[in-house]
Amino acid sequence: MSQQRHGSTPGEADGVPAFPDLPEATIARLPEYLRALHHLAETGAETVSSEGLAAAAGVNSAKLRKDLSHLGSYGTRGVGYDVALLVDQIEYILGLDKNRAVCLVGVGNLGHALAGYAGFASRGFRVVALFDADPKKVGEQINGLTVQHTDDLERVAAEESIAIGVIATPPGTAQAVADALVAAGVTSILNFAPGVLSVPSNVDVRKVDLAIELQILSFHEHRKASLTALPGGRSAPPANGGQEAVGS
Amino acid sequence: MSQQRHGSTPGEADGVPAFPDLPEATIARLPEYLRALHHLAETGAETVSSEGLAAAAGVNSAKLRKDLSHLGSYGTRGVGYDVALLVDQIEYILGLDKNRAVCLVGVGNLGHALAGYAGFASRGFRVVALFDADPKKVGEQINGLTVQHTDDLERVAAEESIAIGVIATPPGTAQAVADALVAAGVTSILNFAPGVLSVPSNVDVRKVDLAIELQILSFHEHRKASLTALPGGRSAPPANGGQEAVGS
DNA sequence: CGCGATTTGTGCACGCCTTCACAAGCGCCT
DNA sequence: AGGCGCTTGTGAAGGCGTGCACAAATCGCG
Numbered sequence: 001m002s003q004q005r006h007g008s009t010p011g012e013a014d015g016v017p018a019f020p021d022l023p024e025a026t027i028a029r030l031p032e033y034l035r036a037l038h039h040l041a042e043t044g045a046e047t048v049s050s051e052g053l054a055a056a057a058g059v060n061s062a063k064l065r066k067d068l069s070h071l072g073s074y075g076t077r078g079v080g081y082d083v084a085l086l087v088d089q090i091e092y093i094l095g096l097d098k099n100r101a102v103c104l105v106g107v108g109n110l111g112h113a114l115a116g117y118a119g120f121a122s123r124g125f126r127v128v129a130l131f132d133a134d135p136k137k138v139g140e141q142i143n144g145l146t147v148q149h150t151d152d153l154e155r156v157a158a159e160e161s162i163a164i165g166v167i168a169t170p171p172g173t174a175q176a177v178a179d180a181l182v183a184a185g186v187t188s189i190l191n192f193a194p195g196v197l198s199v200p201s202n203v204d205v206r207k208v209d210l211a212i213e214l215q216i217l218s219f220h221e222h223r224k225a226s227l228t229a230l231p232g233g234r235s236a237p238p239a240n241g242g243q244e245a246v247g248s
Numbered sequence: 249m250s251q252q253r254h255g256s257t258p259g260e261a262d263g264v265p266a267f268p269d270l271p272e273a274t275i276a277r278l279p280e281y282l283r284a285l286h287h288l289a290e291t292g293a294e295t296v297s298s299e300g301l302a303a304a305a306g307v308n309s310a311k312l313r314k315d316l317s318h319l320g321s322y323g324t325r326g327v328g329y330d331v332a333l334l335v336d337q338i339e340y341i342l343g344l345d346k347n348r349a350v351c352l353v354g355v356g357n358l359g360h361a362l363a364g365y366a367g368f369a370s371r372g373f374r375v376v377a378l379f380d381a382d383p384k385k386v387g388e389q390i391n392g393l394t395v396q397h398t399d400d401l402e403r404v405a406a407e408e409s410i411a412i413g414v415i416a417t418p419p420g421t422a423q424a425v426a427d428a429l430v431a432a433g434v435t436s437i438l439n440f441a442p443g444v445l446s447v448p449s450n451v452d453v454r455k456v457d458l459a460i461e462l463q464i465l466s467f468h469e470h471r472k473a474s475l476t477a478l479p480g481g482r483s484a485p486p487a488n489g490g491q492e493a494v495g496s
Numbered sequence: 497c498g499c500g501a502t503t504t505g506t507g508c509a510c511g512c513c514t515t516c517a518c519a520a521g522c523g524c525c526t
Numbered sequence: 527a528g529g530c531g532c533t534t535g536t537g538a539a540g541g542c543g544t545g546c547a548c549a550a551a552t553c554g555c556g
Contacts, residue, residue: 220436
């Protein structure tokens, strides 16, 4: 699936890809739609209604329609959206047809798991290099790749024309690694280390902090606990229909 | 540091903790402030200005002041914020003084790493139970804990009064695990499995999808690539002061 | 060929969040 | 004691995102 250009590729009216500037919120949801669409495609569905796809992606149907309308008009009124076509569109917009090269820095507890994470490869990302500052880890084989020393990061990353760097080092070394990645020409960074990274404005950084997620949940636990003790607070309603309401 | 109640604990005017309802956006930033504050405390700082703390947390100083003002007035004009006091305040609001029990379901590639992730324990979360559906994994020792079978999840989770459940299973079993967690009384779930979870409305779910993060970065790569080819597009400005601009 | 059922695409209003700009408050120095 | 500089806390404005509600468009059927 998702192999050749269809008649008119969305943004290439004239060889120059006129890029629709999508709202950030929309961009963040496109991968979710894509996952739902792949799932639908596996079940053999040819078309989906906005209602159906919205349910599968866990969002409001109006929001979904507005999101997709930003990509252009790829639905048919009275029918719905062509699943295969929409998959191609979203993959094109997200640049997933490029099979981007990813490198991973820091092969510790978390990094080791990320190196073997199947979810990356299955969605078009190739982990092509692993780095670590610990000499004991250098040379180790993980998932068919040899761990290299971070001193070689800049050279190797430039050679392999790596687009995305993943930082899974301890907080103290994250900034130095980011600097090396930037120096090697990497313009997108996924950072698992707690703390703020300083990078040039043309570099995109996304941060994932697992402890922060737990802390946010902890807040809601705290809030819920104090609500149950409060006059107006409904104290743990056990049976409420059962479904719906997905956090954040 | 950060041991006893100070004079008037923020929300306990009358034994009943009146909970300030903070904006979601603020809640999501509090952990970041907390981390920055801990860092400052280690360097021996007594007080911080909003400007200083904002820089350390990577946000706008006005935003930080507004966020903190929601907790109450804990700054001193002309001086700044008392670091130790603010740490206590935020930890109280986030409910981190409760030392919450966490269980982890799915001890695969990612789950194994999460079980050993130091960042959890260091920030007040105790992983007290591990589960997996694979009989070969049951009984395995990880980080001092024995992996138990998911059939026992509901019973054990209820016994240990677990507040937060972490799902790191394959997508197919995530919903069943969520159902079991809910049945055991867990009201907060951190989900690493792709897909949408259906839970009662009193349960909070936060989702972390590593592939989605990469896809969002891929989009920006795609966008940047097409911008450089475009007339108005500034093509890779290499030297731009050097700092600032942290993505999302 | 026309009509009704269905579903998309979107104008509009509302609410949340961010950012600016500044008054109010606090400490220090003279 | 008084004034000055610094910093917080907040009113107001602007922007972004969401969701409703409906017009426009398409298909199928009689």
